[in-house]
Amino acid sequence: MFSPFFYVLKAKGLEVSTTEWLTLMNALNKGLCGASLTQFYYVARMILVKSEADYDRFDVAFEEYFKDFKYYADIPDAIRKFLDKPEVEVDHSNDELFKPRSEELSKEEIEGMFEERKTEQKTEHNGGSYWIGTNGTSTFGHNGKQPGGIRIGGQSALKSAFQVVGDRRFADFRNDKALNIRQFQVAFRRLRQFSSKIEAPKTELDLDGTIDSTCNNGGYLKLEFEKPRKNTVKLLLLFDSGGTMMPFSTLCNNLFQAVHKANHFKDVKTYYFHNCIYSHVYNSPECDYGDWVESEWLFKNLDADYKVIIVGDAQMAPEELFHNTGNYRGPNNGLSGYEWLTWYTKKFKKVVWLNPRYHANVAKLDWLEAEHAIAGLIRMFPLSVDGLKYAIEELMSTKR
Amino acid sequence: MENKTGFNGSESYVASPELMASVNVAIALEKPLLIKGEPGTGKTMLAQAIAQSLGKELLIWNIKSTTKAQEGLYVYDTIQRLYDSQFGEEGVDDIGHYIKLGKLGEAFKSENEPVLLIDEIDKADLEFPNDLLWELDKMEFYIHETKETVKAKKRPIVIITSNAEKELPDAFLRRCIFHYIEFPDKELMEEIVKVHFPDLQDNLLQECMEQFYWIRSLKDIRKKPSTSELVDWIQALLLGGISAEEVKEKMPFVGVLLKKDEDLAVFKKRRLDV
Numbered sequence: 191m192f193s194p195f196f197y198v199l200k201a202k203g204l205e206v207s208t209t210e211w212l213t214l215m216n217a218l219n220k221g222l223c224g225a226s227l228t229q230f231y232y233v234a235r236m237i238l239v240k241s242e243a244d245y246d247r248f249d250v251a252f253e254e255y256f257k258d259f260k261y262y263a264d265i266p267d268a269i270r271k272f273l274d275k276p277e278v279e280v281d282h283s284n285d286e287l288f289k290p291r292s293e294e295l296s297k298e299e300i301e302g303m304f305e306e307r308k309t310e311q312k313t314e315h316n317g318g319s320y321w322i323g324t325n326g327t328s329t330f331g332h333n334g335k336q337p338g339g340i341r342i343g344g345q346s347a348l349k350s351a352f353q354v355v356g357d358r359r360f361a362d363f364r365n366d367k368a369l370n371i372r373q374f375q376v377a378f379r380r381l382r383q384f385s386s387k388i389e390a391p392k393t394e395l396d397l398d399g400t401i402d403s404t405c406n407n408g409g410y411l412k413l414e415f416e417k418p419r420k421n422t423v424k425l426l427l428l429f430d431s432g433g434t435m436m437p438f439s440t441l442c443n444n445l446f447q448a449v450h451k452a453n454h455f456k457d458v459k460t461y462y463f464h465n466c467i468y469s470h471v472y473n474s475p476e477c478d479y480g481d482w483v484e485s486e487w488l489f490k491n492l493d494a495d496y497k498v499i500i501v502g503d504a505q506m507a508p509e510e511l512f513h514n515t516g517n518y519r520g521p522n523n524g525l526s527g528y529e530w531l532t533w534y535t536k537k538f539k540k541v542v543w544l545n546p547r548y549h550a551n552v553a554k555l556d557w558l559e560a561e562h563a564i565a566g567l568i569r570m571f572p573l574s575v576d577g578l579k580y581a582i583e584e585l586m587s588t589k590r
Numbered sequence: 591m592e593n594k595t596g597f598n599g600s601e602s603y604v605a606s607p608e609l610m611a612s613v614n615v616a617i618a619l620e621k622p623l624l625i626k627g628e629p630g631t632g633k634t635m636l637a638q639a640i641a642q643s644l645g646k647e648l649l650i651w652n653i654k655s656t657t658k659a660q661e662g663l664y665v666y667d668t669i670q671r672l673y674d675s676q677f678g679e680e681g682v683d684d685i686g687h688y689i690k691l692g693k694l695g696e697a698f699k700s701e702n703e704p705v706l707l708i709d710e711i712d713k714a715d716l717e718f719p720n721d722l723l724w725e726l727d728k729m730e731f732y733i734h735e736t737k738e739t740v741k742a743k744k745r746p747i748v749i750i751t752s753n754a755e756k757e758l759p760d761a762f763l764r765r766c767i768f769h770y771i772e773f774p775d776k777e778l779m780e781e782i783v784k785v786h787f788p789d790l791q792d793n794l795l796q797e798c799m800e801q802f803y804w805i806r807s808l809k810d811i812r813k814k815p816s817t818s819e820l821v822d823w824i825q826a827l828l829l830g831g832i833s834a835e836e837v838k839e840k841m842p843f844v845g846v847l848l849k850k851d852e853d854l855a856v857f858k859k860r861r862l863d864v
Binding site: 205207209210213216217220222229232233236237239240241242245371372375376379410411413451453 | 608611612614615618619621624626655669672673676716755756757758759760763764765766767768769770
């Protein structure tokens with residue numbers, strides 16, 4: 191086994207499962223990697239990595255793990271086994287990987303000494319600096335710390351860093367953690383309101399109608415069809431793309447992707463704002479001056495049934511929210527940010543705010559005046575899978 | 591890959607060595623091969639090429655947004671049975687008569703290891719891949735109506751393509767061998783084009799490649815042209831009898847490469863800049 195590699199991959203953020211690892215072992219046993227490291231690289235990658243977005247992480251991990259093997263003996267058995275195919279001539283002396291690192295002793299010298307000492311030594315030695323044994327600083331043995339020495343089985347002490355990987359091994363099970371696109375997508379599936387009042391051909395069997403018609407038809411089957419029911423939920427997404435949102439760009443991007451990949455919504459409109467919403471919302475996350483639509487245009491053109499999700503950290507100076515000239519990047523049109531937000535809640539039946547920097551105890555934190563004020567106006571939820579679930583429950587509830 | 595009998599590309603399909611290795615590993619490990627890549631990089635054609643080069647039957651299951659996993663296994667045509675029973679047709683008492691196998695079912699029943707292509711799996715519902723886990727793992731399913739288990743005699747070679755419209759569930763991904771088809775570099779692209787147009791003049795080819803990769807390099811193009819569009823474009827140029835010089839000067843039929851109005855506008859603007 192060369193499980194340390196498994197942990198390097200994990201440490202680099204690759205979600206490799208035991209199943210996949212065993213599949214790789216199976217591939218090694220079947221000799222699918224031939225006798226080359228390059229082929230091993232491709233086979234390991236195709237089995238362990240499931241997204242091109244993770245290829246780079248894999249490369250980094252691969253390099254980190256394999257660059258440390260300056261000595262042939264350092265290469266774990268499982269890899270050595272496939273490198274050791276007798277039918278394939280592998281000349282290790284020319285291989286970049288196996289060049290000796292230790293300056294005092296060359297590979298040949300260490301190997302020579304090893305053979306010598308093996309014949310000299312008759313007893314077990316643990317600790318110490320000469321004999322072959324465990325936990326020592328001799329050039330040979332188990333769990334040793336001599337760089338470039340020959341290791342006989344066991345785990346190199348230098349690799350103990352990978353044990354750190356285990357520290358957060360249950361992190362994935364936390365469901366308050368903001369997670370990946372798929373989890374957002376699954377959450378968004380709850381956002382459904384079915385209606386058959388749509389323009390579509392009648393393609394679904396109408397059971398009650400069929401029973402009625404068949405009875406009227408003297409018992410001979412007569413099929414009736416009806417229109418399929420479709421989701422009628424329309425969404426208006428407003429993203430804060432201010433500077434303080436930078437650390438959450440991946441998270442927001444995941445949310446954005448999830449909404450756009452979920453093709454079950456009747457309509458999705460996306461606009462951007464900087465810190466707070468005023469008289470205009472921008473067409474693109476760059477929030478370029480002039481590349482915008484008026485908030486009033488939204489009020490006139492989108493009906494009240496649009497469900498509004500505002501994503502932002504609600505971090506701004508109080509005057510940005512309360513003063514009617516508080517918008518330092520564009521016009522206010524006579525109203526403060528707070529008043530504009532109030533208009534949104536009046537115009538649209540359902541508005542929620544998702545906050546990646548959510549503070550549950552916002553009332554006690556004086557410096558979060560703006561967040562507190564907004565949370566009083568619009569129901570605010572943390573931007574996490576659970577938060578999204580509650581926000582969607584709020585959007586679907588019938589009470590205002 | 592030291593596999594003399596394995597997949598080595600075919601006459602009409604040029605595969606990179608990594609892709610060929612993936613195909614052969616997937617076959618050896620008896621796992622489905624999941625193929626992702628830009629549109630037009632030949633994901634779907636791969637299955638055809640594998641079937642052709644290994645001399646196997648190809649079954650294609652095209653996935654649509656309304657496709658259910660069950661449809662791939664079997665469909666019980668209750669309505670037909672009801673109809674038949676009213677008119678006293680023969681064989682009504684045999685349910686098996688009204689069980690129609692889907693593509694997956696057909697692949698399992700097939701005598702000689704077919705190639706099954708599940709095309710654009712990401713088009714279907716979010717849970718679709720999860721509904722197929724057992725069937726793809728065990729290569730069997732149970733028909734409740736006839737109490738019959740359909741089990742593959744020989745595991746079909748399963749190729750699955752995805753355009754990454756939706757994220758696929760982890761449990762599903764864990765069971766697959768994954769390969770991402772990179773966009774071909776110039777060298778490989780020339781080879782691909784030559785497979786389609788063996789008699790293409792070299793200077794025309796060079797000019798087309800030049801222009802094609804130039805368009806792809808423009809950052810503000812939203813929908814980058816792909817291999818299949820390049821092939822269509824060259825086809826159009828050949829039919830129009832257009833020379834390399836004309837391609838360079840006028841870029842005829844550029845609408846074949848660029849389908850969006852915005853992209854055409856960008857293209858015109860950038861050409862003036864050059």
